[in-house]
Amino acid sequence: MRKTMRAVISAITLALLGASLLFGSFVRLPVAEASSHREAPLIALDQYADNTDVYAFVSPDRANSVTLIANYIPLEEPSGGPNFYRFDDNALYQIRIDNNGDAAVDLVLEFRFRTVVGNGDTFLYNTNTIDNLSDPDWNVKQFMDVTARIRQGSPSSPTFTTFTLGTNLPTPPVNIGPRSTPNYETNLAEPSISTVPTGAGDIKIFAGQRDEGFFIDTGSIFDLLGLRPFNSAHLAPLPNSNGVDGLAGYNVHSIAVQLPTSLITASGALPTGATDPNAIIGVYATASRPSTRVLNTNGTQTQTGTCANGQGIPGADASCVQVSRLANPLFNEVLIPMGTSPTVSENDKDLYNAQLPATDISRINFVRGDTRDVEIVKLINLLYPPVADAPVRGRNDLVRVFLTGVPGATRPPVQADPNDPSAGPGAVPSDLMRLNVAVPATAPGSVNRLGVIAGDLGGFPNGRRPVDDVVDIELRVLAGVLLPGNSCAGGTVNCNTAPNNQLGDGVNENETPFRTTFPYLARPISGYENPFHGRTASADTTTPGPATPTPRP
16 A cells, blocks of 8 residues: 555544544634636536636645645526426536546545435425524525545555545535624524544535626626727727626635645655646546436436446446536637547547546647647637737647646646647646646735746645636646747747737736635625625624615616
């Protein structure tokens, strides 16, 4: 057995000795107040299994720990009652970690949910104010079971050891409004943070509704790649204007876990520094479903299969099908083609969601442009004539950001990429959110929304923090800012100059400030306060005050 697994198993075994903490009286810590959506045709029809965003970052307020967040259920309208959004009891949600660069999972965190209706004789989600997690006035409660699966043995014949991290853990209700869910963070969200003690330090777990933290001008970008601040430079020009956050006012459902760093590294210990080969992890999230669902005439559904575990694990439940996969933001949306064409025989966007990361080596042509142009780069060149044309072929820089890791930062020394000899050894090409856990979190006053390309080494593509403006970062990377020398305009212009290094959608931050502590994403917008309904989101109130109508524009 590898040292890694001995250390991890030892630490988690200590956690299991405190069984009473795991099976009921877990600790709830007080917390201070502080993307990818509809990316493939089939998952767009199954929003409760749709991954929207994955975050992986060194915890800024807790040394030697890493926070992983997976968001699901895009575009939750806060007022969408009386059957409000919740995790699907019939879905298996997973966060997966590869800690040695081989694109195979080493640690799986599995989350299953169970919904309990207290009073079936009412249509109401809540029958009065919900003051706490056990309040009988909360009629539709949901509980969570969390399992860890750890890989052992040789790569050719791995086995997995399974540990229960918690059963019947609480999840909070959705944020309905000041009458139904007053003091939402204090009364409901913070008590839903469960703590699992281990010999290496506590694991924190949270699952519940959060504000949609992905900020992007979807309305303009999906209108022929419009960037409002650069409207006048577009092939179909419009007046320049400020960006509009198309996801403002919406919520998502988040699964967040904060783990001691030593529990997730290949060595089972803290890395010695940023160049330690054990310092780099790869993260992605999935959702899986039983392969068969029967709709009954009595208004019920019957699922075939239990999704006992997911793909990539020996003995996986054959009836369990992975329907969603996500790591790097916008990867499937803008780099993977629709498929069902003369050049792509299958619907590759849906196929991507059903496959494991090791299969992404077959998609490297879409990212690098070996025999075909990188489509999104070609579109930027076409639609914005003032932009110095970035090369549409041979884009090893994009492969490094999305598939193998950036040399000297997030590139594990596993194998060489023959088409990228200057980079040295790299990981098996796979879409993973790669994080160097030895790079410390950036001090709060020094955080830059543009991450690594702005000199902030604690940000994307070294993992991803909620504050990272991944849209602007990826636009500029696609425009060539990481390419050396004069690589743009046919080899005559340095790409890292204006306007290429200024591209952006004009939305530079979330409409709601993020929390400074776990689970970091902002509290969800309530239906009563939704700014899209003519009201401005306000702070939590203990008792509702008189409503002041706000004129609609």
